[in-house]
Amino acid sequence: MLDNGCVRMPRIRVSKVTGNVYQIRVDDVETRFFEGIWEIPEGVTYNAYLVDTGEKRILIDTVKSRYALEFLEALRGILDPRDIDAIIVQHSEPDHSGAFPIIYEAAGKPKVYAHPIAKSIIESEYGVRLEKYEAVRDDTVVDVGDGKLVMALVPWLHWPDTIITFYPEEGLLFTCDVFGVYGVLPHIDDAGLSSSEWALYERYMRKYFANIVGAYRDWVVKNLEKLEAKNWNFSIIAPGHGLVIRKRIGEVLEAYRAWGSRRLNPRKATIIYSTMYGAVEKAALYAAERLAETGFEVHIYGSNDEKGIALGDVLGDAIDSRILVLGVPVYDGNIHPITRLLVDLLCEKVAAGQVTSIISSYGWGPVAKRIVAEKLEKCGFRVAGVIEARGALPANDVDKLIENMIAAK
């Protein structure tokens, strides 16, 4: 029982991915803010994997610390943890390494494979010493008896320590946060997903990509090229979050290629606004209607005093929208603090030459053009127009703005 009288019910599922590989997955529907900022009502899973060939038993990653004991119990359902021969830490972020200290102890301090940065972080953060340690480099090999695991460094996806692991005998690629995703779906893999479920999955994947990997898009492109050059023949992706991908390997790779190279969806528009008196809201809704009539897929996010803005979702839709409309409230002679945060995040995570307009209604005086337009232009958006007015924003002006955005080359 927790303090609030609720019972905590983590769901751990163990399933077979291939003959020699188990997945141990935690379904986390408790975390409200991933990374302390991204709202995830859809939840998130943490996936660890156990390669057990009978001869060798290798654990790949663990889970968040609060699920450590349940994770250990699930592991015990498969084997005696002391039989684990080695642990591969593909990435030292706490959602995958938090349970490490407990599992490491329970397993009798086996050999650990990790990037030197991951070693240093784990030792200093968790106060453990990795007694038998091998620094992972490109093509580091772990013998698993009837085969081998081969590793590759994929730096900055999304930490400097990130590695992925290939299991050629089973055609399996373990990717940790790469191809990661939010959401807790009832499925284990993508084989049984309907097309609408897949659309939702892709949406969660794009949101995760924008939030977590967005700042490192150049590295996505570089690492995909590196992966292709390896010619690893894999038919299953086993990520650290979400479903095992069996059917849509091509789609997943293509999505990463598109988002990494800043490709935009030419028929998609995202509108983000906040309103004080309602003037900006009225203009934003009007713009949404006009864009929808013209055949755009329109996503609209509004915030006010009853609901905040879901920053994670906003970024997920902004990253591939050709058209962006930003409704900017004025506050204390500046732009609203939350809008400042939003503009910072747009710049850092998703700027990709989106054709962008700014609409702003002010009481004392205009500030949106000076502050927001300049900043967005500098960081990689293409500002196509700004409407600023005291009070209502004329529909005519919004019409012209939309025409300009659609016509922009």
Next chain:
Amino acid sequence: MLDNGCVRMPRIRVSKVTGNVYQIRVDDVETRFFEGIWEIPEGVTYNAYLVDTGEKRILIDTVKSRYALEFLEALRGILDPRDIDAIIVQHSEPDHSGAFPIIYEAAGKPKVYAHPIAKSIIESEYGVRLEKYEAVRDDTVVDVGDGKLVMALVPWLHWPDTIITFYPEEGLLFTCDVFGVYGVLPHIDDAGLSSSEWALYERYMRKYFANIVGAYRDWVVKNLEKLEAKNWNFSIIAPGHGLVIRKRIGEVLEAYRAWGSRRLNPRKATIIYSTMYGAVEKAALYAAERLAETGFEVHIYGSNDEKGIALGDVLGDAIDSRILVLGVPVYDGNIHPITRLLVDLLCEKVAAGQVTSIISSYGWGPVAKRIVAEKLEKCGFRVAGVIEARGALPANDVDKLIENMIAAK
């Protein structure tokens, strides 16, 4: 019935302040974010006033637009709105002017007294024309038959249009947002408050002050001097938010003097942190214990992936704390976006020479000193020390930090 199946129950109360003056108060427990950013689980009231001498009927301010119809109904319980002779708009912010257009119409477009900026905002935002309008200046007088109302401009408390109104015959000062406060208390005035209730009220008042007025503290001092020079002999303060103040006029004025002039509480410490692995949290809690042992009143705010940081409350406690400890998480090689927002707000609203320390635990590399310490120092905090470490923060270092802060002149 609302969409979510809940019934909206605004509470409007009408009460007599003096023989000729009614208060019409809305208790808003629905707004989650005041100004779209400050969390207010304690709610907020909107207070309008009606001066009715039998001869003249003057309405001072209205309420938020969503309560306009209920407000009109309450008004109808006192008089026929068409008998209203004039409306004074002390401040055009929507929480006091939102219901204006409906009331203005229902009252048959009476004369309006307001600052020229308020006139311009109301006309452009609400699309109404003030047909009979008088621009308020210092000492503008409104005749109420058996007496008069006298007005004074108090610019930048907290908008350029803000005015206050004195009713000498009743010893009443109407102050709109000045001396405003969050919270919905069951009382109508402060006469029956216990000392612990008053302490809570003062806390809500300080939070409101920091959030709403903090950026204009120099104007608080100027306007208080202006008010004193007027020698208005008032015995009741009738604010736009909160309780009517009858008993503690001196305390309220003194609080504004203290906060406006950046006076700090020498025995108060506020600790604000966010944590990824727990290292910063451990050090923050340790610092809190040490400071409490030394006799400090300690306030501590922590955020993680299950709860955000209540920015409004943080500012309310930081504004008069002599000691401030900031636990800074590192994110994407920068400080966490929410911490960036927090540092911006601390600088803009509450910087007052607080003796400040920064504690930061990093994985890849240190950034807190370079980014946060510099910014805080520049904007008016006195940075007494920075601890940065990979992993755990040594208790010895925290001890030294606290000694330095306490010893700082």
